[in-house]
Amino acid sequence: KNEVEQSPQNLTAQEGEFITINCSYSVGISALHWLQQHPGGGIVSLFMLSSGKKKHGRLIATINIQEKHSSLHITASHPRDSAVYICAVNRGQGAQKLVFGQGTRLTINP
Amino acid sequence: GAVVSQHPSWVICKSGTSVKIECRSLDFQATTMFWYRQFPKQSLMLMATSNEGSKATYEQGVEKDKFLINHASLTLSTLTVTSAHPEDSSFYICSASTFSYNEQFFGPGTRLTVL
Numbered sequence: 001k002n003e004v005e006q007s008p009q010n011l012t013a014q015e016g017e018f019i020t021i022n023c024s025y026s027v028g029i030s031a032l033h034w035l036q037q038h039p040g041g042g043i044v045s046l047f048m049l050s051s052g053k054k055k056h057g058r059l060i061a062t063i064n065i066q067e068k069h070s071s072l073h074i075t076a077s078h079p080r081d082s083a084v085y086i087c088a089v090n091r092g093q094g095a096q097k098l099v100f101g102q103g104t105r106l107t108i109n110p
Numbered sequence: 111g112a113v114v115s116q117h118p119s120w121v122i123c124k125s126g127t128s129v130k131i132e133c134r135s136l137d138f139q140a141t142t143m144f145w146y147r148q149f150p151k152q153s154l155m156l157m158a159t160s161n162e163g164s165k166a167t168y169e170q171g172v173e174k175d176k177f178l179i180n181h182a183s184l185t186l187s188t189l190t191v192t193s194a195h196p197e198d199s200s201f202y203i204c205s206a207s208t209f210s211y212n213e214q215f216f217g218p219g220t221r222l223t224v225l
Contacts, residue, residue, distance in 0.1 A: 035216070041148075041201055043216035086153065096142055096207055098214065100153045 003027050006087050006101035014109055019074040021104045023087030026068065030093050034061050034072045035086040037103070043086075046072070077108045112138050114206050116217035123194055124225055131189045131220045133204030139184035140206035144214065145177075148201045160187050194224040 004025045013019055023032070034046040047054050047061040049070065054061050058077075063070040074081055087101040113136040123129050133143055142161050146154040160166040160181035168174050176198075178190040187206075191198055201221050205214040 031213075033213070040218075041203070041221070042218040043154075043203065043205075045213060045215065048213045096214075097144070097156060097159060102153050 001026070002102065003091070003099050004087055004089055004101040006085075006104050008104060009102065010105045010107075012107045012109065013077055015078060017077050017108075019077050019081070019106065019108075021072045021085050021087075021106070023070045023072070023101055024068060025070075025087075025089050025099075027089070027091050027099070028093075029089040029091060031090045032063055032070050033088045033090075033098065034070075035088060037084040037086060039083070046085075074106075079108045079110050082107050112206075112215040114140075114204065114215045114217040116204055116220050118220060119218060120221040120223075122223045122225065125195055126193055128190055128192045129194055129222060131191075131202055131204075131222075133187045133189070133206065133217050135185045135206045135215070138206075138208060138215075140187075140208065141184065142207050143181055143187040144205045144207075145179060145187075145189050146203045146205070148203060148219075154203060157189075191222065194222070196224045198222065199224045 007022045031050045033048050036044045049063045058075045060073040084103045084105050086103045088098040091099050115134045117132045145157045148154050156169050157172045158166045158168045158179050160179050162181050162184050166179035181187040203219040205216045207214045
């Protein structure tokens with residue numbers, strides 16, 4: 001079993017829908033990251049969380065440390081949000097190496 | 111935000127040749143750089159971690175002599191794929207971070223095709 005599990009693996013939705021991507025992890029972490037990878041391959045760091053909730057524009061990320069679970073929400077989704085979203089964690093304290101989930105492929109249709 | 115560049119963005123080479131990929135942090139000093147490999151529709155696989163001025167730490171199963179990593183300055187790390195073979199064809203991505211800070215800034219990636 002992977003240390004970081006994402007669901008769903010694939011998600012197709014219509015423009016305007018509210019999107020939720022989930023991430024569960026089984027190890028102690030110092031931080032959790034949400035990354036976005038566009039079809040061209042480039043990766044953008046969306047959020048780094050160690051507790052609570054963060055919001056940036058239409059994106060919201062939450063983390064529940066006790067339940068070892070994080071969610072990424074996209075409000076008013078748009079076709080340009082189509083990408084692979086990757087959850088990754090810094091395992092343990094002081095570890096810079098990331099452990100990655102398998103990614104969620106999101107497609108937003110107009 | 112912090113910017114990391116990679117060069118080249120894509121490269122095609124013949125089997126047996128060596129290819130060098132550069133990773134640069136443009137507006138910050140990167141004490142640590144990471145090199146990843148990604149196969150189609152798969153997640154990133156960490157190949158090695160390099161700290162400025164010291165030898166890279168390779169992940170299990172990654173051949174040190176095949177994937178040479180040099181981190182000569184706080185803004186530049188290079189990955190050289192030596193004697194490349196078609197099975198080395200992949201998407202290589204670097205990331206950079208500063209000392210004791212967990213956030214990593216990713217480069218745009220280099221697509222390597224070995225004929």
